Amino acid sequence: GDSVTQMEGPVTLSEEAFLTINCTYTATGYPSLFWYVQYPGEGLQLLLKATKADDKGSNKGFEATYRKETTSFHLEKGSVQVSDSAVYFCALTSYSSASKIIFGSGTRLSIRP
């Protein structure tokens, strides 16, 4: 069945560092791909999404490109801030998953000043 694998955390970076959180997926057909963010004590927020190959989703300085050849959707940000400290979830929906979201395990990111 469909699945999402993302890099395990926690990830700790200094402010203004470059961020990459790896995400790969297994799915039949052409899934839609998402990154959600969960700030401490809050629910999930949709950060960005991409619905077809080579699409780039972007929001709040974060970017991710839908790479069908490598089945990846890595999250990147050029210069992180303390306020980016959160848990990040990679996810997909597909026809074979009946539009249900398949989540990765989540990556906890901590940014130190």
Next chain:
Amino acid sequence: SAVISQKPSRDICQRGTSLTIQCQVDSQVTMMFWYRQQPGQSLTLIATANQGSEATYESGFVIDKFPISRPNLTFSTLTVSNMSPEDSSIYLCSVAGSPGDRTDTQYFGPGTRLTVL
């Protein structure tokens, strides 16, 4: 995107009791879902709330333990019945298919933090 609210935001309950969580959306949506997030874990889908009919439960979740209602296209409730400490989790509702949006994109409420003593 739709604005989603949940009540209560948190609660501490005694074992053996039940708690009903409400999810309200500011626009009509096609689909509503309920998830559980155990401490430090990812999200697990409990069920899809179907408007005007019984919810569709995922493997491992049953109606007697997690009864769900969805009387209209903007509101749903989840009840956690006969609670035990193992039910301590965050419970989140999500929606998909608001006007002008794709049904493959889900938006989440702020969650209800439940502690069972």
